[in-house]
Each structure stands twice: as C-alpha cells, then as structure tokens.
Amino acid sequence: MSGPFPISRAAALAFALLASQAAAQAPGAYLAARSADALGAVGAAARFYAEALEADPGNVALMEGAALNLIASGQIEAGAAMAERLAELAPDHRVANLALVAAALAQGDHVAARERLAEQPDAFLPLTRRLLEAWAAFGAGDVAAAEAALAELSEPPIFRLFADAHLGMLRHAAGDAAGAIEAFERAEAAASGPTTRLSLAHGAALEALGRDDEARELYERTEAASRLGDPTMAAAIARLDAGGATVAPVATMAEGAAEALFGVATALGGDSGRRFALAHARLSTHLRPDLAPAQLLIAELLQGDGQDEAALAVYAATPASDPLWARAQIGRAGALEALGRTDAAIEALRALVATNATSLDAQLALADQLRRAERFDEAATRYDRALELAETGGDPDWTLYYQSGIAHERAGNWPVAEAHFLRALELEPDQPLVLNYLGYTWVEMGHNLAEAQAMIEKAVDQRPDNGYITDSLGWVLYKLGDFDGAVTWLERAVELAPVDPVINDHFGDALWRVGRRLEAQFQWKRARSLDPEPKDLARIKRKLAVGLDIVLEEEAEAARGAASAGDGG
Numbered sequence: 361m362s363g364p365f366p367i368s369r370a371a372a373l374a375f376a377l378l379a380s381q382a383a384a385q386a387p388g389a390y391l392a393a394r395s396a397d398a399l400g401a402v403g404a405a406a407r408f409y410a411e412a413l414e415a416d417p418g419n420v421a422l423m424e425g426a427a428l429n430l431i432a433s434g435q436i437e438a439g440a441a442m443a444e445r446l447a448e449l450a451p452d453h454r455v456a457n458l459a460l461v462a463a464a465l466a467q468g469d470h471v472a473a474r475e476r477l478a479e480q481p482d483a484f485l486p487l488t489r490r491l492l493e494a495w496a497a498f499g500a501g502d503v504a505a506a507e508a509a510l511a512e513l514s515e516p517p518i519f520r521l522f523a524d525a526h527l528g529m530l531r532h533a534a535g536d537a538a539g540a541i542e543a544f545e546r547a548e549a550a551a552s553g554p555t556t557r558l559s560l561a562h563g564a565a566l567e568a569l570g571r572d573d574e575a576r577e578l579y580e581r582t583e584a585a586s587r588l589g590d591p592t593m594a595a596a597i598a599r600l601d602a603g604g605a606t607v608a609p610v611a612t613m614a615e616g617a618a619e620a621l622f623g624v625a626t627a628l629g630g631d632s633g634r635r636f637a638l639a640h641a642r643l644s645t646h647l648r649p650d651l652a653p654a655q656l657l658i659a660e661l662l663q664g665d666g667q668d669e670a671a672l673a674v675y676a677a678t679p680a681s682d683p684l685w686a687r688a689q690i691g692r693a694g695a696l697e698a699l700g701r702t703d704a705a706i707e708a709l710r711a712l713v714a715t716n717a718t719s720l721d722a723q724l725a726l727a728d729q730l731r732r733a734e735r736f737d738e739a740a741t742r743y744d745r746a747l748e749l750a751e752t753g754g755d756p757d758w759t760l761y762y763q764s765g766i767a768h769e770r771a772g773n774w775p776v777a778e779a780h781f782l783r784a785l786e787l788e789p790d791q792p793l794v795l796n797y798l799g800y801t802w803v804e805m806g807h808n809l810a811e812a813q814a815m816i817e818k819a820v821d822q823r824p825d826n827g828y829i830t831d832s833l834g835w836v837l838y839k840l841g842d843f844d845g846a847v848t849w850l851e852r853a854v855e856l857a858p859v860d861p862v863i864n865d866h867f868g869d870a871l872w873r874v875g876r877r878l879e880a881q882f883q884w885k886r887a888r889s890l891d892p893e894p895k896d897l898a899r900i901k902r903k904l905a906v907g908l909d910i911v912l913e914e915e916a917e918a919a920r921g922a923a924s925a926g927d928g929g
Contacts, residue, residue, distance in 0.1 A: 436459075453483060528565065724742075812836050834846045
C-alpha cells in the first residue's frame with residue numbers, strides 16, 4: 361500500500377541532514393545511540409541512530425531506534441519518514457505502523473489508516489488497534505463499524521472501561537448524547553469512581569441534553585475526589601456558573617484518536633513502557649496540539665528519564681488560558697529544581713501563588729519546595745496556609761499534617777510539630793512514616809521513650825526493609841540502655857541504608873557501648889566520609905579523637921552548666 365504520510369521536501373531535507381551529521385564518526389555512533397537511549401536522552405539518541413544508519417542504511421534495529429526516538433523527542437515528520445523506510449523492510453513493525461496510522465489520521469486520511477490497521481493487525485497493541493479502528497471508522501462516517509470495533513474490547517476489564525469511554529465520546533460526536541451518557545455511566549462504574557477526562561466528556565453530554573444540575577453534581581464530585589482539587593473540573597463549574605455553553609471534548613476523528621493515544625500512553629507510563637508511552641503521547645499531541653493533559657504527561661515522562669531541559673520546553677507550551685496551566689508551572693518548578701536551579705524554582709512558585717492565592721496545589725508545591733531547600737521557617741508558614749485552605753473543604757489529608765509537622769520540627773516549633781504529627785495519626789492510625797518520625801523525635805528529646813519504642817516497633821512491623829525506621833528502633837533501644845539490642849537493630853539498619861551518615865554514626869555509638877571499640881571507630885570514620893551535617897561531623901571527629909565516654913561526659917557537663925545558668929546560679 362502507498363504511504364499515508366506525505367513527507368514535505370523540507371522534512372526530507374531535514375532528515376537527510378540529521379542522518380549525515382558527523383558521518384565520519386559513524387563507527388562510534390551506535391554505541392553513543394545506545395548510551396543516549398539508555399539515559400532517556402531521546403533527541404541525542406535519535407541523532408546518533410541516524411548517524412549509525414549512514415554506515416549501515418539497511419539495519420532494521422537502527423531504523424527502529426531512530427524512528428522511536430525521533431517520535432519520542434517530538435520530531436514527528438522525521439520520525440514518520442523513518443517509519444516509512446522501516447515499514448518497507450519490516451511491514452509488521454510496531455513502531456512504524458503506529459507512526460504511520462497516526463500520521464494518516466492527522467492528515468484526515470481515514471482510508472489509509474483503516475487499510476494499514478486491517479493489513480497489519482498484529483503490529484498494534486490490542487487496545488491501541490481497536491481504539492484507532494473505531495475513530496478511523498468514525499472519520500469515514502461508519503458509526504456502526506466504529507461501535508463494532510469497540511465491542512471487541514471485552515477483556516480484560518480495563519479494556520472495557522476504555523471501550524465504553526470512547527463509545528460515549530464517539531456517540532456524542534455523532535449526535536447521540538443520550539446513548540453517550542449510557543456508555544459513560546458504564547465506564548464510570550468500571551472505573552470505581554469519576555476521573556477527569558471521563559467526567560469532562562460525560563458532563564458535556566449531560567449539558568447537551570439540558571441536564572446542567574446533573575453535570576454540575578458530576579463535576580463537583582470529581583473535584584472533591586482529588587486531594588488537591590481538580591482545575592479542569594473547577595473550570596467546568598465556573599463556566600456553568602457563568603452560563604457558558606459546553607463543548608464536547610471530542611468532535612473529530614483526529615481528536616478521538618488523540619484521546620485514544622493519550623489514554624494508552626497513560627496506561628503504559630511505568631518504567632517498562634516509558635519510551636513507548638512517550639511515543640504514544642507525542643503522537644497524541646501531533647493529532648491535537650491543545651491536549652494539555654498529554655503535554656503534561658510528556659513532560660513528566662521526560663522528567664522521569666532525567667531530561668529536565670526538554671521537559672521545561674514542554675511545560676512552557678501550556679497556554680495560560682488552560683485550566684492545567686498552574687499544574688504546568690508546578691511541573692516546571694520541579695524541573696528547575698532537578699537542574700539545580702532551586703532559587704528559580706522557588707521564585708516560579710512564589711509567582712504562581714501570588715496569582716493563585718486560594719490554590720491548595722500551588723501553596724503545597726511552594727511549601728514542599730521550601731522544605732526540600734531546608735528553608736523551614738518559610739516552609740512552615742506555607743504549610744499553615746495550605747492547611748487553612750484544605751480545612752475549608754473538610755479535614756485535610758494526613759500527609760499535609762505530616763509534612764507540616766516536619767517543617768515545624770526542623771524550624772524549632774516543636775509544640776506545633778507534635779500537634780500536627782498527632783493529628784496525622786488521628787487521621788491515619790498506625791501510619792509508619794508518622795509513627796517513626798514522631799517516635800524518633802521523642803527519643804532524641806528523651807521524652808516518652810516507652811511510647812516511642814512501641815510506636816517505632818509498630819512502624820518496623822509494617823516496613824521491615826526500611827533502614828531509617830529500623831535505625832529508629834535501634835536508637836530507642838540505645839537510649840533505653842539496651843545496647844545489645846541496639847547493636848542488633850542498628851547493624852540491620854546499616855545493611856538496609858549503608859550510605860546514611862546518621863545510621864552509621866548510631867551504629868558506632870552502640871558498638872562502643874558494648875566494648876567493640878575498633879569496630880565503633882570504623883563506623884564513625886565511615887559516617888565521617890558520608891557528608892554528615894556540620895554539627896554531627898564535629899561530634900564524630902571528637903569521638904574519634906577522645907572516645908565516646910569523654911564526649912558524653914563533656915556533653916553532660918555542658919548540660920549541667922546550661923541548667924545552672926538558666927537557674928541564675
């Protein structure tokens with residue numbers, strides 16, 4: 361069959377230039393391509409695969425690498441050109457066929473898309489194939505064939521959910537809003553609750569039939585289900601309040617196919633399918649450039665591969681008018697932080713909060729960023745504001761009290777921190793992270809040691825392979841004078857978290873107290889080499905110089921002196 365994607369002369373020239381760059385270095389290009397591929401550097405990988413192809417132009421594996429990485433890096437026309445070459449040598453190749461069908465749909469060529477889907481059915485993931493078959497049939501005006509394609513997605517249950525969601529969008533686009541609602545209701549039941557894209561489409565169908573109150577209830581229920589709120593649902597509610605007309609989220613073949621590819625990309629988003637997920641998401645935005653959720657997914661996938669500069673460019677493409685713009689700014693701040701530009705990240709979030717003062721999402725993002733930057737006083741203030749916002753919509757999630765407690769504890773506001781940790785435990789009893797943090801802090805302060813031990817033991821039971829929680833149990837035993845028990849648990853903690861300076865330091869102290877002094881000095885030296893906090897480093901050096909016994913005597917004397925001074929004597 362003829363290729364469905366008409367390659368422009370400019371694209372062909374661009375691809376030829378890409379393929380010929382540094383051709384003299386082609387023998388090393390393959391290794392460079394594999395290295396870039398492994399690192400998730402999709403742009404560099406595409407370039408090096410093209411260079412390697414210069415020396416071995418018929419190599420299918422190199423073509424696959426080039427095509428996949430060109431598409432994943434957003435170079436869709438060059439990727440489609442490579443897919444044409446790849447399909448000639450490997451007609452059933454998955455990447456090539458996916459790219460060429462998406463390209464055909466983007467051009468409005470439902471005939472070419474349906475032909476390729478029919479001729480190479482095994483070249484597609486089953487879910488992708490049926491969804492694209494349905495939207496290509498819709499583009500041809502064959503709604504019955506479209507519904508028949510979706511009916512093939514009966515198992516597993518997640519396929520049925522996708523099928524009903526797309527059946528609803530397809531029916532609404534075909535003018536059958538009542539039939540769309542039936543399909544959306546089945547999809548919502550299968551999803552065990554509302555989701556943003558499904559509720560947006562379902563609500564639009566309800567509004568089309570004048571059932572605005574039901575649409576509002578759906579939007580509000582979906583927003584309430586999100587811990588941080590749902591800006592897309594909030595925008596839909598605001599539009600209803602203003603009397604604005606609804607627009608079906610999908611009206612054309614290309615828009616439906618974009619939703620399909622975005623949905624599959626989301627399902628594939630784990631580590632094992634990250635590159636293929638990225639390709640699906642890129643093709644989705646090629647079909648529909650304004651699909652902001654897909655753009656954010658692309659940026660998140662790039663960040664997951666450490667490609668933060670590329671992610672910044674994607675976040676920047678989200679227009680300020682889109683409900684997801686604030687989420688894009690939060691993502692942008694995360695990318696800036698990953699690039700070591702912490703001050704820029706904080707300033708970006710400050711600007712966001714200044715224009716979105718009632719956004720819990722924005723306040724929490726700024727608070728988290730300040731906490732990670734160890735600006736704990738500022739972080740605590742922002743967490744307090746986030747708690748105020750969260751409390752207006754009901755009881756905040758336990759995680760917010762936990763994070764706020766950490767910031768207040770590190771800022772020296774222990775009474776507030778303790779109250780927040782205890783509140784977190786009221787909301788989520790036996791939560792191991794909270795049990796550990798509160799229990800460990802009590803141990804460090806010498807308070808409630810028996811209760812702290814019980815809390816930490818409960819945390820260890822739930823997270824036996826967590827080195828930090830195991831360290832807490834060893835340390836409480838140390839504080840209680842059970843040095844043999846402390847050694848047992850702290851040795852286990854060091855095995856679980858071997859490069860943590862605090863855990864190695866604790867283990868050294870316990871070893872010293874049971875008479876294993878050479879081993880203690882070894883652990884202190886190891887702790888010293890692991891970049892401990894300045895205060896801890898000074899204590900470690902002193903222990904290495906004079907031993908733990910003298911350090912403890914010096915600390916006790918200093919404490920007595922401080923107490924005497926406090927008593928005025």
